[in-house]
Amino acid sequence: MPHKSESENIGFVEPKYYVMPEGEEFVLESGVKLPELKVCYETYGELNERKSNAVLICHALSGDAHAAGFHQGDKKPGWWDDMIGPGKAFDTDKYFVICSNVIGGCKGSSGPNSIDPSTGKPYGLSFPIVSIGDMMNAQKKLLDSLGIKKLLSVCGGSMGGMQALQWAVSYPEAVASCMPIATTYKHSAQQIAFGEVGRQAIMSDPAWNGGDYYEKDHPSAGLAVARMIGHITYMSNESMEKKFGRVLKKEKLGYEFSTEFEVEGYLRYRGDSFVKRFDANSYLYVTKAMDYFDLQEDRKLYHAFKGVKSRFLVIAFSSDWLYPPFQSKEIVKALKMNGIDVTYCEISSDYGHDAFLLEFVEETKLVSHFLERTRKKVEKHK
C-alpha cells in the first residue's frame, strides 16, 4: 500500500442539494420524465470569478458525493481524499472541485429509495431505469445552476470514467479536459455478466420482494453476495495472493463450512459492511446503467469521438482485469484517429481494479501536471 499523502486535509465538509426548479423538465434517455430531480453534491475549494476552474469528479458504483474531507463525527474521510485537497492532485487551492451522487444511487440524489411524490412511498422498482448519459445530464443541471458553463476537467475511475467520457462526447464545448481512469467505452459481455450475476444474487433473495422492501427486512444476504463477487473482480490474483494467500483465520483446518481462510473472512466482512451503507435497488439501477453504457454502438469507435474537443489523460492499471488496459488503449486509439490530444499512462500495479483508489502517488503526478497544463491552455485562449 502506498504511503498516505502528508498534505493537508480539506477539513469538515457538508453535502449540498440541487433541486430542479418547478417548471423545468428532466427527460431520461428512455423517454421517461423524472417527476422531480434532486442531486446531492459536495464542493471543495473556491470557484474563481470567471468560473473557469471547476473540476467535476465522477464516482464509481459504490461511491457517492463525499469524495474528500470529513463529515462531522466521521473517522474516515471521503473516498478520494488522497487525491483532493490543498496541494493534492486536485489542488483545492487552485481548483473548484465538485462531486455529486449519481441519480439511481442511494446517497442523496434521486433514486429508487427516494420518495415518489405520487404515492408518498419510496419508488422501489417504479423508479425509471437510468443510463450513464442520464447521470451526466443530472450533473449538467447542477452545473448550470452553479453558473458553470465549461469544466476545466471531468475525471472519474471505473463508472466515473464512463461519465467522464460521456461528458466529452455529449458536451464537447463544456469540457476542456477529460480523465477517464480504469474504465471502458462500452461494457463487454464479461462485464455485463458480472453485473447480471450481482443483480441475480439480489433479486433471488426473497427479502428483495420485487424491490418493495423499504418498510421490511432488506435483501441483505443477496446484496452481500453481489458485493463479494464485486470484490473479487476489484482485486487481482496477485494482490489477493499477497494479502491472503492460504492463511487461515484459525490454527488449523476445522473441516466445516465456517470461515476458515482469511480471504473468506475478508469477503464476508466486506459483504456485511456494504449492506449497512448501500441500497440493494440502487445496486440494480447503477449496475444496469453500466451495462447499458456503449459509446461505440454499431460503428467504429472513432466515429463516437468525432467533434470531441477536450484534451485527454487516459489511465489504466496493469493488473486490472475487470477494466483491462486494452479497453483504455482502444479509447486512446480512437481519440488519436480524431487528432485529439491524448496521453495514455498504464500504471504498473498489483492492486487490480482497486488501483485507481490506491495508486494515488503516481496518479497525483499525472493528474496535477495534466490539470496545470490544461489550465494554462485555457487561460491562453481567453
Added chain:
Amino acid sequence: MPHKSESENIGFVEPKYYVMPEGEEFVLESGVKLPELKVCYETYGELNERKSNAVLICHALSGDAHAAGFHQGDKKPGWWDDMIGPGKAFDTDKYFVICSNVIGGCKGSSGPNSIDPSTGKPYGLSFPIVSIGDMMNAQKKLLDSLGIKKLLSVCGGSMGGMQALQWAVSYPEAVASCMPIATTYKHSAQQIAFGEVGRQAIMSDPAWNGGDYYEKDHPSAGLAVARMIGHITYMSNESMEKKFGRVLKKEKLGYEFSTEFEVEGYLRYRGDSFVKRFDANSYLYVTKAMDYFDLQEDRKLYHAFKGVKSRFLVIAFSSDWLYPPFQSKEIVKALKMNGIDVTYCEISSDYGHDAFLLEFVEETKLVSHFLERTRKKVEKHK
C-alpha cells in the same frame, strides 16, 4: 468450436457401484470414519489379463462418472465422449477406462444426499467434509476391488487434475503416468474466493435451511447464482465477447430488469438447468474439497513431488484465467527439479477454462501419443 470427432461412439453404458464390504474401514483425512462407502463408476473398454491397461479419468466440480457413451434414453453422451471411445484419445480398443463419481458428489457416490444409515434420512450437513485425497482414496478402494494394482495413467481436468496429481504423490507405485489438465497444485486466494462466494450464494438462500431441505424446496435460487458465477470463470473475456458481445435478446433496450442481453439469458439458462441436475449441498462439499487442496503446504513445491515415479503430461490453456498456465508451469518446474519425465503443452485457445472440454482435437493428439509411449515403456519393464 472444433468439429466433433467422427470416430465411433462407445454406445450404451450403465453405471456400476462399488460398495465397501462390511468389516472394511474408510477413514477421511479429517480423521472421521465414513460409516459406509459407495462409489458409482463406469468403465469403457476391456481390462487386459495383466490388468495393465487401466486408465482412471477424474471428473471436475460438476461432472460425474458418466464420461462417455449413452445412458438409455439420453440424447447427449457423457461429458468427455469426444475423448473416450474406439480410436479416440483414450482408445477403448486398447485401454480400460474407468471414471467414478467423487465422494461428496451427488451422482451415485456417497455424499450429503445419501441416506445416513443411522437416521434413515439424507445426511445433509452431517456428512463429513471430504478432501481431494479422500476422493482419491475412494477411487483406490474401487480399483483394489477390481484387482488393479497399477494404473497405466490417471488423468483429469480442473478438479480432476487435482485428483490426478494427488494420485501421483500419494501412490507413486500405483501410477505409471499422470495427466493433470487446466489445474493447479493448490487453490490460490482468488480460487478460494470464487469457491466461497458460490457457497455463500447457496447458504444465504433461506431454502437451504442449514442443509436440511431434501423433503422441501431446494435452494435453487442460490445454487443457480453459484453456477452463474462459475460460468463466468469458465469462459474467457474473448470467448464471451465472440459468443455474445452486446447482442440483445430483443429488438431494442427495454429499460427494465428482464433479460435483455444474450449473455444474461445464457447465464440464467445455465443456472436454471444446473439446479435440475445438481445438489446444492454437494456444491458446498466439492468446492470446499478444492479449496482445501494444497500439495505444497508450508514448503517448496518440489518437496511435494519427491518420490513421485510417474511420467507426466501437463496441459494448460492460454486463455484460462481460473486455472492459469502459470500454475501448471510451477507444477512442471517442481517435477523437473525432481528429475521427473514431464512434458508441458500450453494449448492456444480462446475458450478459457472450458477449453479442457472443448479443445479435444489437440488434446487427442497429445494424450494418445503420451498414452502409447507410456504403454510401451510399461511393457518394456515387464
